[in-house]
Amino acid sequence: MRIGELAEKAGTTTRTLRYYESRGLLPARRSGNGYRAYGEEDLRLLRQIRLLQDFGFELEDTRPFVECLRAGHPAGDSCPASLEVYRSKLAELDRCIARLQEVRDQVGAQLARAELEAQAARPGGPQPRCELSAHPNETEGN
């Protein structure tokens, strides 16, 4: 299988495959004319990489999975190193989510406050009204 075919089967580009090879992640044999030659096994490795990439894993983090597969294990996550990556990614995701949630709440609070202030400042908008009116003769109606 040549590079274009593998790229198409995996739904990626030839540039990406060359990039992976340059990173030492997916080396290729060469056929007589210098073209890269891939097998079905490479397609499996590539699919593993893409799956993790879709999760937002960095390329380096996929390496243990690829090496695990290449070592003959049934799945990319059959090796302890891969499990460690899972775990640290989980921790990272949790930290990231917590941080974003915190920011979300703060921004939400800012928005609420700013909207209130804008409301108060708008002429004709609701005036600051005392519950126990200072001037009982001013009715609310209009």
Place this chain on the structure above:
Amino acid sequence: MRIGELAEKAGTTTRTLRYYESRGLLPARRSGNGYRAYGEEDLRLLRQIRLLQDFGFELEDTRPFVECLRAGHPAGDSCPASLEVYRSKLAELDRCIARLQEVRDQVGAQLARAELEAQAARPGGPQPRCELSAHPNETEGN
């Protein structure tokens, strides 16, 4: 106030201030010798920028806030354009959090499955045991 002093007061660097100026976000007057000259007002603008940056806002998103302050409004978020930025940021944060949560759950599931499989594959580890034992004479105790 010169650039170094302003940077220090705002807890940032001169490089950053020059960058903001290059983006048209925080232009500076010049004193006779060509040095940038800032006032207290610039410090307020800068603090507003840094606050939003700390929230993870992109620099461009801080522009409405800065212009709002510069227009004389009491706060950077006193203007509708700023409120719109708040709202779109909130929506973006929500999408981001939801996506991360989804990934987190998937990765968590992968980890759980892989750990189970590793457990099962470990020789001497717990063998696949039928609840209704196929060999009732094998007791559980050791």
Place this chain on the structure above:
DNA sequence: GCTGGCCTTGACGCCGGGGTCAAGGTTTAC
């Protein structure tokens, strides 16, 4: 007048994951 500490502009580097030429070799189909 000289050293040290400020300031100026300009330009390149970084990071990740490739996109997009450029200039050329190979193979296949007509």
Place this chain on the structure above:
DNA sequence: GTAAACCTTGACCCCGGCGTCAAGGCCAGC
């Protein structure tokens, strides 16, 4: 024999938000 569709390496570009030099100007204190 020639055009089309592959393939090769090499190199620069992108994004955001600066960090980090380089080469030189300005000013204070001694």
